[in-house]
Amino acid sequence: MAFLVKSFSTTCGLLFLFLLARTTLASDFVQTRGTQFMLDNSPFLFNGFNAYWMMHVASDPTQRYKVSNVLRESAAAGLSVCRTWAFNDGGSQALQISPGVYDENVFQALDFVVSEARKYKIRLIMSLSNNYQDFGGRAQYVNWARNAGVQLTSAGDDDFYTNQAVKGYYKNHVQKVLTRINTITGVAYKDDPTVMAWELINEPRCQADYSGNTINAWVQEMATHVKSIDKKHLLEVGMEGFYGDSVPDRKQYNPGYQVGTDFISNNLIKEIDFSTIHAYPDAWLSGQNDDAQMGFMRRWMTSHWTDSRTLLKKPMVFTEFGRSSKDPGFSIASRDSFLNAIYSNIYSLARGGGIGGGLVWQIVAQGMESYSDGYEIVLSENLSTSSIISQQSRQMTALEHKMTRP
Template sequence: MAFSRRSNISNFSCCFLVIIVLSLHCENHIVSSSASRFIQTRGTRFVLGGYPFFFNGFNSYWMMHVAAEPSERHKISNVFREAAATGLTVCRTWAFSDGGDRALQMSPGVYDERVFQALDFVVSEARKYGVHLILSLTNNYKDFGGRTQYVTWAKNAGVQVNSDDDFYTKNAVKGYYKNHIKKVLTRINTISRVAYKDDPTIMAWELINEPRCQVDFSGKTLNAWVQEMATYVKSLDNKHLLEIGMEGFYGDSMPGKKQYNPGYQVGTDFITNNLIKEIDFATIHAYPDIWLSGQSDGAQMMFMRRWMTSHSTDSKTILKKPLVLAEFGKSSKDPGYSLYARESFMAAIYGDIYRFARRGGIAGGLVWQILAEGMQPYADGYEIVLSQNPSTGRIISQQSRQMTSLDHMSSNRTNSQSNKLRNSKEQ
């Protein structure tokens, strides 16, 4: 009996151990499966579900603002539907509106639930149409509040401030911004019932649209702010990617790189700011028609190619992170504008993005900007209405197909390498 009992205990222990191991395996599989639903990085590329993810995307910053009026929400749906039909898979839009008309954050820590539900709608519609979102958390400019509004709130509360650049250094202002980060990341979508920080529809968070700092052109002041805010974001959400929102201007860390700037600095340092480990990928913007106003189309295109080449090289060799051309376009307000000139510019930039992507450089591009019909107040000269611009839509669709083809090429290359490795081990 003693032996029999000991044997039963031993059998029970083995079964219990097996159950524990299987449970841990299942738990790890669930965690792994959950993580694979989020876009991640692998070297200089993005991956989704373990496979390479190259993309063609767009900017539509206005979505939450428009969706705050329920009768206008069809415009969000229309843009996502038309964008998806042309193969656009990533959209960058604002997750902020600080003070003013249809404000999300009416005053520090005080939010308009109606506007938050508008953002809920944007996220749920993106999910419906298979579009991933990059959500920006505030603005360098006073449009929709941004730094100016945060500093004004602090001044009204009795904080001694001197300029909008105090946004980066004053503890009270940084506290307001951190509260906004927490409010958005922990928001539970009233439509999907999924917390934003748990929603794989969101590709990435952006700290601030086009940060600039006039009191310190070296980039060091901004660097300290990025480090602090990036650490805070990751403490709340380690599932999503994070980027800064930079235009790509070089700073003092590598003086030789300043030759690629359009003749000036803006208080950022593309290298040091993006080397911060909590920052998952780098971005650049490009507006040669503004930055090099008055110069010929040829000179502007030459600048574009140098701008993209330099940053692509830096991302591969120094940062070792993906790079996204997060804003580019050609304005109809430019002297001598024509649809042909715009489409030629877009085709050239798309061609460069594709070539860089094949070599492990730029991983995707986001054209500025896509509008729905009947949105004249939001027209800034760069707008594209897909339903009204079929020829432009065809150029965009072609780029989407090209980028998608890279997904398959990279997947086949990865599978081939894996098979070779497995065969060599078996031999």
């Protein structure tokens, strides 16, 4: 009897610890409440960065130290959210070699990225596909269907959003990634609070329909699919923020053109938890001076922040911004001035509630010249820029603490 009592007591104790561990883990997921991000029932603000390259670099085990170095240096700079790719379709070092066929070694590289992010307490926004041909993207999905003899409606890539076979390929990829059990941590991605959010596709665009309706239907279908697999994590579209037909007067804020998305209607879909914007005034408004470009940026940020708070009633993240060294007249000082202005705007808007933070594009490690796109920042080398990034991290943390106090 004593053995049975002891055994029962031990079992209850283990069960309690197991449930406590599950509770602690579950409470660690970033959530939303109205227009705020929340973590452990307190407001969550952050400063973050993009490092799309992490899985690709980690697929070579001898290069994994670069992932670790960037995560360690970013954590030291107070950066707590990283956006990265959870896809590489076809081509070199592909994760998805062909529809439904995966390279386990590359998947283990993604496992490493997630486990290292967890180690350095950096949360991940993981994107599931790409609008562009880099790393496969929707062009690769359409080519797979074309090569399989699927009847497509056009010579372009917009069948990605409408063709049933192509949509099936994408849904299978979502299922595969979300249910992946990390070979290092033993935790399924869909159960890991290291993941802050899933992103449907990086910068969706549709030339066949500038109204935003085609992408809207696709977002609704795919968001529903993601949430049917994973209800714990947040979900966003991956949008740049271009306005469409649903609120015509907002088109005045676009940089002179549309791309087939509708910031309002696409983000109103209930399964989408927060809105995103990107901005590259040096590329979008090429030829205009710094004052004109910064004026655009302020209007772009303020209009989307206002719409997220009042129309969408969801929080927003500024998920991509930067200044390219390839632009005429570039200098480190001009980039630092640009980032200072953006960070100041983010902080000002965050004080009013409704924006979680910003993710600069992009942070890389030393010795990654092949990934240079003009926007790259090496924290250990670009000390003035690193100082500005760290200062923003401190300010956002201080504001978060101020909002948390009763």
